[in-house]
Amino acid sequence: MSADQPADVPAFVDLGLRSELVDALATLGYEEPTPIQAEAIPPFIQGRDLLGQAATGTGKTAAFALPILERMEKDRASGAPMALVLVPTRELAMQVSEAIHRYGRPLGARVLPIFGGQPISRQLQALRRGIDVVVATPGRAIDHINRGTLPLDEVEVVVLDEADEMLDMGFAEDIEAILTETPPTRQTVLFSATMPGRINAIAKRHLTDPVRIEIARPTVASGDAPKVRQTAYLVPRSHKAAALGRILDVESPTAAIVFCRTRLEVDELTETMNGRGYRAEALHGGMDQEQRDRVMNRLRAATADLLVATDVAARGLDIDQLTHVVNFDVPSAPESYVHRIGRVGRAGREGVAITLAEPRQHRMLKNIERITKQKIAIEKVPTVADLRTRRMELTRATLEEMILEGGLDPYRTVVETLADEYDVMEVALAAVKLAHESSGAAADEEEIPDIQPRPEGKAWDKDGKGKGAKGKPWDKDKPGAKGDKAGRPARGTSEGMTRLYVAAGRSAGIRPGDLVGAIAGETDLSGRDIGSIEIADRFSLVEVPEGGADQVIEAMKRTTLKGKKVTFRRERYES
């Protein structure tokens, strides 16, 4: 499809990346750089400081990981890190470090995540063996610096990832302290989803003449956005394929295109959907023209009902009967969302756009809404009960169709002989059961967690100013959230929030940052989702969104706070 490819989308090789990295990306199924990658990688490689506004899901990790690896000597001899990435949570530390490891495998890159809650001895051992890139949460990085176990004198690049989250979690001083330990000649790169004044202040102090990159630029005129029913579902990554199957079962599209980010994702999802009884076809840049034509013909002839594709492969495709566009991930830029959904809702036909977002990507949906000036309704993934009801309806409709069609006489003797012995109603019920069970789709009994969006009134920080920019989430001004002077907790809970009781407090050394760090690190919630926090001597109270409370309680069973197992439960009190 190269003929359809707009000239302004560069290939990875055009960004100045070495062949080992370009090959690694091809193996991972990445077909082209995302906008943040296209903009950030060239100046990063040239050694410029960068200030990038980009949220999770835009491909920002690779935007800084690849230039770091580009700069790194292959099979480097020195054991002291040449790059330090600071991230707000342990979950992100693991994620980023896995990503760098994956991209840097052909270069023999040694990457180490360091975060609290993991035995420090393991981290010490790895540091002694030699490391190229350290990905650390600020608190644990400071621990190592104080012990003299994290040598920073060879650091050439420092990345502050999700800087606004780090500030929200109270890491400002730690970040300052860490930066002063690194050589002044270092290159500094800062990524943040929002750009409040505090981020600009850090940038002013620590970045030199930075290149500014903003990915959420409103470049799409609102008139360009097609009118289609737009919905989104917040689903944890591990449940996405099941959720998609269920949503499509209920939506019953005539023909749908599902967009994935990589070739591997396309192949995997195609297989999963075929397993669920869909006739799904894969389409990606790794296929030759003949294979592509075959797929398109099957779609046009309606022998396939689902096309699973990458953006590159689907460019220029025009499929008349398409009713649904599905974003299996939030697209890496709002422009690409608009392109994708522009494939339905043409010429007055009905069109539906469905987006599966991970809870942390909620902010990207807000960006898209702002740019398209259209609402995306967040809906609940159909429950097992919804699905059963829908399947029953289908069975009923099929039977009705069969009655209207006629031609049932050959079966009359079976019913008549059974009716001698059993009630006709019983016979009918058995026949319905048989029809229902043989209708294909395997019963899917697993409940998918229902994640609620951030409550209204706690709007995402749209322009980098406003609510989220001031202070920490736990000292936000919420009615009844403060508690009295005697340390008794306040009884009112903020709207849409649930208060959890945590069986450890000040005397166990718990600070608000520990609770935020543990929750944000172990669940799909981010620091900004967490409401007021109160620390009493023997216990703490923390507000989390109602929809995420069970997930927090479960996740906290598997982790420790200050080295100890701590029970989280819903707060019980008499009102």
Ligand code: AMP
């Ligand atoms: P991030 O915004 O860094 O959290 O990345 C979001 C997801 O996009 C990750 O799963 C990456 O593996 C994936 N990704 C990053 N860059 C690309 C690309 N150029 N093409 C396809 N997928 C990508």
